[in-house]
Amino acid sequence: GQQLNQSPQSMFIQEGEDVSMNCTSSSIFNTWLWYKQDPGEGPVLLIALYKAGELTSNGRLTAQFGITRKDSFLNISASIPSDVGIYFCAGQPPAGGTSYGKLTFGQGTILTVHP
Amino acid sequence: DAGVTQSPTHLIKTRGQQVTLRCSPKSGHDTVSWYQQALGQGPQFIFQYYEEEERQRGNFPDRFSGHQFPNYSSELNVNALLLGDSALYLCASSWGTDGYTFGSGTRLTVV
Numbered sequence: 764g765q766q767l768n769q770s771p772q773s774m775f776i777q778e779g780e781d782v783s784m785n786c787t788s789s790s791i792f793n794t795w796l797w798y799k800q801d802p803g804e805g806p807v808l809l810i811a812l813y814k815a816g817e818l819t820s821n822g823r824l825t826a827q828f829g830i831t832r833k834d835s836f837l838n839i840s841a842s843i844p845s846d847v848g849i850y851f852c853a854g855q856p857p858a859g860g861t862s863y864g865k866l867t868f869g870q871g872t873i874l875t876v877h878p
Numbered sequence: 879d880a881g882v883t884q885s886p887t888h889l890i891k892t893r894g895q896q897v898t899l900r901c902s903p904k905s906g907h908d909t910v911s912w913y914q915q916a917l918g919q920g921p922q923f924i925f926q927y928y929e930e931e932e933r934q935r936g937n938f939p940d941r942f943s944g945h946q947f948p949n950y951s952s953e954l955n956v957n958a959l960l961l962g963d964s965a966l967y968l969c970a971s972s973w974g975t976d977g978y979t980f981g982s983g984t985r986l987t988v989v
Contacts, residue, residue, distance in 0.1 A: 766922075806968070864933060866978060
């Protein structure tokens with residue numbers, strides 16, 4: 764099935780470092796979502812972006828909706844051990860289209876934080 | 879306020895069997911979507927239910943079917959199970975343009 768291009772696939776960083784990951788798509792999305800998934804759990808929503816160019820923060824997390832509506836990035840500042848997990852981007856197409864309501868996910872970025 | 883509840887949490891089935899997974903949406907949510915997540919992959923959209931009807935469907939065979947009840951809860955049925963159906967099955971609920979809330983999933987193993 765279709766997936767977004769998410770990079771990097773994995774990151775190994777030291778506690779306190781900043782992290783950046785991004786997603787690109789060949790299709791336009793009206794909504795970009797960033798989720799975190801811990802082992803054995805479902806994805807938990809971190810940040811939702813609804814407008815091209817939008818920059819939104821949630822604590823140490825900052826995400827942006829690309830101007831072209833085909834990309835988004837997530838930054839985590841001053842990483843801590845509990846940031847460990849898998850981060851997914853997801854896009855939702857415009858309303859009225861045949862795929863509205865369907866989220867398309869990236870393949871995930873595995874984040875490891877060394878104390 | 880309970881979030882999305884899925885049952886069972888784990889399930890082991892034999893090839894060829896049929897399975898039913900259940901989902902109760904978050905309070906106030908009326909739309910339920912189902913996703914399949916293979917190991918090491920992002921979730922893949924199976925289908926979405928709204929007002930007891932299938933509104934959207936992903937690229938999954940007819941062996942995958944679903945149902946939504948008047949109380950908005952939903953079931954995912956998979957017939958003639960294949961080894962490749964082994965995955966984490968996630969249910970997500972939403973209302974309007976609110977972000978989707980996911981359950982913890984059902985881990986299905988087909989042997």
